[in-house]
Amino acid sequence: MTSASWGLRIAAFLCIFFLHFPLFIIVLYAFTTDDKTYAFPPPGLTLHWFTVAAGRADIWAALWLSVQTALLATAIALVLGTMVAAAMYKAKFWGKESITLLFILPIALPGIVTGIALLSTIRRVNLEPGVLTMVIGHATFCIVTVFNNVVARLRRLSQSQLEASADLGADSWQTFRFVVLPSISTALLAGGLLSFALSFDEVIVTTFTAGTDQTLPIWFLNELFRPRDRPITNVVALFVIAVTLIPILLVQRLTQAGEDLHGGGKTS
Amino acid sequence: MIRRASGVLHGRPWLGLLLLLIPPLLWMGIIYMGSLVNLLLYSFYALDDFTGQIKFEPTLATLQQLFTSSSNVDIVQRTFVMSLVVTIACALLAFPIAYFMAFHTKGNSKAFWILLVLLPLWSSYLVRVYAWKLLLAKEGIISWFFDTLGIRFVLDWILTLPIIGGFSLSSSYLGMFLVFVYVWLPYMILPIQASLERVPKSLLQASSDLGAKPNQTFWKVLLPLTVPGIAAGSIFTFSLTLGDYIIPGVIGAPGFFIGQMVYTQQGTAGNIPLAAAFSLVPIVIIGLYLALAKRWGAFDAL
Numbered sequence: 001m002t003s004a005s006w007g008l009r010i011a012a013f014l015c016i017f018f019l020h021f022p023l024f025i026i027v028l029y030a031f032t033t034d035d036k037t038y039a040f041p042p043p044g045l046t047l048h049w050f051t052v053a054a055g056r057a058d059i060w061a062a063l064w065l066s067v068q069t070a071l072l073a074t075a076i077a078l079v080l081g082t083m084v085a086a087a088m089y090k091a092k093f094w095g096k097e098s099i100t101l102l103f104i105l106p107i108a109l110p111g112i113v114t115g116i117a118l119l120s121t122i123r124r125v126n127l128e129p130g131v132l133t134m135v136i137g138h139a140t141f142c143i144v145t146v147f148n149n150v151v152a153r154l155r156r157l158s159q160s161q162l163e164a165s166a167d168l169g170a171d172s173w174q175t176f177r178f179v180v181l182p183s184i185s186t187a188l189l190a191g192g193l194l195s196f197a198l199s200f201d202e203v204i205v206t207t208f209t210a211g212t213d214q215t216l217p218i219w220f221l222n223e224l225f226r227p228r229d230r231p232i233t234n235v236v237a238l239f240v241i242a243v244t245l246i247p248i249l250l251v252q253r254l255t256q257a258g259e260d261l262h263g264g265g266k267t268s
Numbered sequence: 269m270i271r272r273a274s275g276v277l278h279g280r281p282w283l284g285l286l287l288l289l290i291p292p293l294l295w296m297g298i299i300y301m302g303s304l305v306n307l308l309l310y311s312f313y314a315l316d317d318f319t320g321q322i323k324f325e326p327t328l329a330t331l332q333q334l335f336t337s338s339s340n341v342d343i344v345q346r347t348f349v350m351s352l353v354v355t356i357a358c359a360l361l362a363f364p365i366a367y368f369m370a371f372h373t374k375g376n377s378k379a380f381w382i383l384l385v386l387l388p389l390w391s392s393y394l395v396r397v398y399a400w401k402l403l404l405a406k407e408g409i410i411s412w413f414f415d416t417l418g419i420r421f422v423l424d425w426i427l428t429l430p431i432i433g434g435f436s437l438s439s440s441y442l443g444m445f446l447v448f449v450y451v452w453l454p455y456m457i458l459p460i461q462a463s464l465e466r467v468p469k470s471l472l473q474a475s476s477d478l479g480a481k482p483n484q485t486f487w488k489v490l491l492p493l494t495v496p497g498i499a500a501g502s503i504f505t506f507s508l509t510l511g512d513y514i515i516p517g518v519i520g521a522p523g524f525f526i527g528q529m530v531y532t533q534q535g536t537a538g539n540i541p542l543a544a545a546f547s548l549v550p551i552v553i554i555g556l557y558l559a560l561a562k563r564w565g566a567f568d569a570l
Contacts, residue, residue: 004372011364016381018361019388019453022399025409029402038405040412080292087288099289102296108503108558109551110511112527116547117303120310120540140300143292172284201392203514208534220394224401224518237395248390252383 023241030238035231053235062219069131069215070199073138077195078188080139081146088147089154106141114141115208122209129211137209138202142195149191149255153184190254193247201244216240310544322541330541334549340529344549347526350441351509354448355456358505359498361449362456366497369457370464382458389454397518400447404438404519411437434521444520448509455508456501463497464490496565503554503561510550526550 004012030049032042053059084103088096106114118137122129157180165175203217210218220240223233313322314329334340369381388396403409414423427433427440434440467490475485513527524532526546533543 004368008364008368008372012368015361015365015457016384018450019385022396022403022450023388023391025402026395026399037407038402039407040409080295083288084292087285091285093285099293102301106300108507109554110507110527112511112513112530113307113547113551114300116530116534116543117307119534120544121303121306123540124306136299140296143296197390201394203394207531217392217394220398221514224394224398224514233398237398240392240395244390244392245387248387
């Protein structure tokens with residue numbers, strides 16, 4: 001390893017600065033006293049808007065709906081994603097590649113395609129858009145996240161352990177319960193956390209499947225298009241960043257150097 | 269029960285495989301593929317001229333509208349060009365930092381740099397767009413920066429340029445371009461970094477031993493080997509720009525993008541057939557792009 005030239009080093013640091021500076025601005029603006037414009041530098045700093053935001057019933061309702069949706073979607077994704085991973089990690093069979101493609105498709109196609117496709121079906125079968133349709137939509141793109149995490153872990157699981165378990169007289173349920181499950185538990189946790197973060201922050205599929213329900217990202221989107229409560233939006237922005245980053249940092253600790261985080265199914 | 273089931277499964281691995289695969293396949297097959305097929309069907313319907321309701325009779329009228337109306341063709345063109353420019357810019361910006369991460373960091377410091385790139389990627393998309401609204405606003409920090417340096421005239425001059433300029437940064441294509449590059453850049457950095465990691469060091473050594481100058485090694489050996497990584501990253505940047513409707517709505521000039529058209533047609537206009545027809549455009553473009561990317565080896569680099 002030779003040392004990097006100054007030009008390369010500066011380019012790398014500038015890139016990181018470019019990626020992080022806007023996040024820093026969000027933190028700063030949550031404390032600004034300015035409530036009419038986006039003036040920089042902020043005329044003063046205050047904690048006032050945190051109390052105002054905490055007193056807003058619409059924000060709490062939106063937050064609660066987001067949490068419910070994310071939990072339900074994650075639960076479905078955990079079950080289905082693990083099943084696919086268990087079926088696919090070592091078996092070779094005809095059509096395997098097509099199945100992989102099928103599960104990747106919701107994140108390879110733009111969210112808007114998934115959104116409008118689900119909406120057209122909701123309309124066709126006369127379903128009322130709401131929590132149920134949102135959960136269905138979110139689970140669909142969360143499955144691949146769980147799958148990615150679990151399948152990576154299963155591939156590292158040594159076959160000799162499974163054989164040893166069978167040789168010692170365990171049936172396949174016991175092998176699953178006492179050998180496989182403990183060794184994929186952190187992968188399940190990581191996949192679940194990522195799914196939660198993905199669903200909690202999702203807005204594009206949500207706008208098509210939510211009907212009149214308001215999740216936190218939809219509340220935020222409305223403020224983005226038609227700003228009414230700028231200072232409160234600033235506070236919510238800081239809060240949303242914190243909520244989505246905590247699971248990511250946890251996953252980073254659970255997996256080796258975030259290997260399963262790469263892309264991780266995170267698209268908008 | 270479970271015991272007995274696992275007894276039945278013993279010696280019949282295909283049965284277990286089938287039982288595991290059926291529920292997820294039913295979910296994806298019915299809900300997702302079913303919806304996509306339904307979407308395709310909708311693009312062959314049209315609104316009734318008199319009632320404004322959807323007529324469930326196959327017709328090519330809606331698809332024809334997509335290709336013949338000049339404003340619709342403009343929308344497709346505008347979105348395509350933006351996606352292409354954003355992808356190129358992301359690749360150019362991502363390469364130096366990916367190179368740095370691949371060849372000049374290791375162990376814990378590499379993990380830390382990867383985390384630095386991942387954190388913005390995983391923080392809320394909406395909040396990151398909002399941050400740029402703060403940055404680009406007329407009274408925002410970028411204007412302040414130009415003012416403080418006393419070079420306000422440079423910014424004003426940039427804004428008078430045709431096409432990319434506008435009333436302010438937040439209502440110009442330049443501003444929109446910056447936001448797109450910002451939100452998708454990490455998707456380009458990571459696959460390029462991964463493909464650089466896979467380049468055998470001995471190959472670079474051999475190249476220089478055989479007398480190649482550093483820039484010859486770069487252009488003739490290193491760059492061709494990273495094409496799969498660039499192709500993999502560009503799938504994301506291209507596809508995500510192509511379908512986005514939020515960034516063009518919040519920041520940028522008034523011209524519509526494909527995503528916005530899909531959104532407004534299904535919403536206020538109630539014209540799901542036209543929305544469906546518009547959403548076929550990204551599907552087709554990305555389908556072609558994926559086929560191309562596959563030839564460049566992008567799938568091995570994902």
